[in-house]
Amino acid sequence: MTGAPTGRPPSPARLWGGRFEGGPAQAVRQLSYSVQFDWRLAPYDLLASKAHARVLHRAGLLDDTELERMVDALEILDAQVASGAFRPDLDDEDVHTALERGLLERLGALGGKLRAGRSRNDQVATDLRLYLRDHVRLIVLRLAELEEALVTQATAHEATTAPGFTHLQHAQPVLFAHHLLAYVAMFSRDVSRLRDWDLRAGVSPLGAGALAGSSLPVDPISTAAELGFYAAASNSMDAVSDRDFVAELLFCAALVGVHLSRLGEEVVLWSTREFGWVELDDAFSTGSSIMPQKKNPDVAELARGKAGRIIGHVAGFLATLKGLPLTYNRDLQEDKEPVFDAVDTLLLVLPAVTGMIETMRVHAERLEAEAPVGFSLATDVAEALVRNGVPFRDAHEAVGHLVVWCGANDCDLGDVSDADLARISPHLTPDIRAVLSVHGAVGARRGHGGTAPERVAEQLDAARIEVAAHRAWAGEVGDE
Ligand code: ARG
DSSP states (O other), X not given: OTTSOXXXXXXXXXXXXXXXXXXXXXXXXXXXXXHHHHGGGHHHHHXXXXXXXXXXXXXXXXXXXXXXXXXXXXXXXXXXXXXXSSOOOTTOOSHHHHHHHHHHHHHGGGGGGGGTTOOHHHHHHHHHHHHHHHHHHHHXXXXXXXXXXXXXXXXXXXXXXXXXXXXXXXXXXXXXXXXXXXXXXXXXXXXXXXXXXXXXXXXXXXXXXXXXXXXXXXXXXXXXXXXTOSEEOSOHHXXXXXXXXXXXXXXXXXXXXHHHHHHHHXXXXXXXXXXXXXXXXXGGOBOOSSOTTOOBOHHHHHHHHHHHHHHHHHHHHHHHHTTOOSSOOGGGGGGHHHHHHHHHHHHHHHHHHXXXXXXXXXXXXXXXXXXXXXXXXXXXXXXXXXXXXXXXXXXXXXXXXXXXXXXXXXXXXXXXXXXXXXXXOTTOOGXXXXXXOHHHHHHHOOSXXXXXXXXXXXXXXXXXXXXXXXXXXXXXXXXX
């Protein structure tokens, strides 16, 4: 059987033993070994190895039988990596070393032929791009699910009016759906940023070798195509030293984190007794160990809190890159932990936030009741005066006086008598009361992007189409 062990190579299976008399000091192993965190690249390393084996075969460096045995062994190894039957051991410096050991154990000397024409430098850059392109699709899928949850709540509250804030103060009434759809707009930009990232991440470094390309007739363009990349890197030195795709993805992830954090902050506020806008489902909130009455919005808080670590990764990794001369430097190994953590964090937070949004109960009656509070129709009165021919500057002033008067007399804008209106300002004619309705105020804002029901309905339709496109993109792995 092709995949059966054919003898162990000398242990430890270092990839660079030839010119060294002894192994690295214990402290060096501890500092430099990465297998404990780069093992997750194994399936991608094996994928790239298969593509590389085919290229060696086309170049006449592997015969037909050798290629077949090599591909078989790589596939068996892939299955054993997936099942956990093949694991890195303590002597394996990194994922590439461990997998070469696995190949040598299965193929003997033939396993050693795969290293021709490539280096860990182009290999690791290729593996990381493959891994991240796959996981970005997963993140986009999770974002699409969150967008769907927001769209569903928005659909349920298409007609619910709510206070809109600036400076966390009642400003103007809006439809609650409009508020929720603002988050869909943010997450939709996130998806668009990730798709755009993919165009640059989808460039293959394989074939760049250590830095200068290979004297063997390997073919970077065909391996790029086989691995689902859009193109092969045009400069081998850039190919092995470029980590822009990591820095960019960290930024994209940090911004997703910031959007989740802002949504989290709102949910924290909305679920307070003071707001009382929503009640979180039991499954998406937690209790207190001492206060039996508590129901805490921990999901929202963790979403807010976890944004901080991703933001830190962006700054940290840019600092890692900033002083590096061309081409590969071992500093680049520091790319993995932050970017893996960013990916893991989003994949952890997104489903929880989606569940929280999906299941939260919105107190529509409370939102409706709060919508006109805080003189939120004052702008409408001022605009009514403008329609009566009053310059906005004077209208603003007159309504300002009206608000002060109402504050002092503890009443609403609509409660002032004709005589008092006239006393406050001659511009304040009784007809202005016609605009003192929340539904009227909302319905009047029917310009593009406004909160009027017909505009919000259009936003909802557009959002549904976009979310379907996001899902479709996430479904295609590796090509477009
Ligand atoms: N573990 C290394 C990394 O992640 C692989 C590349 C090693 N290359 C080297 N020249 N030492 O960057």
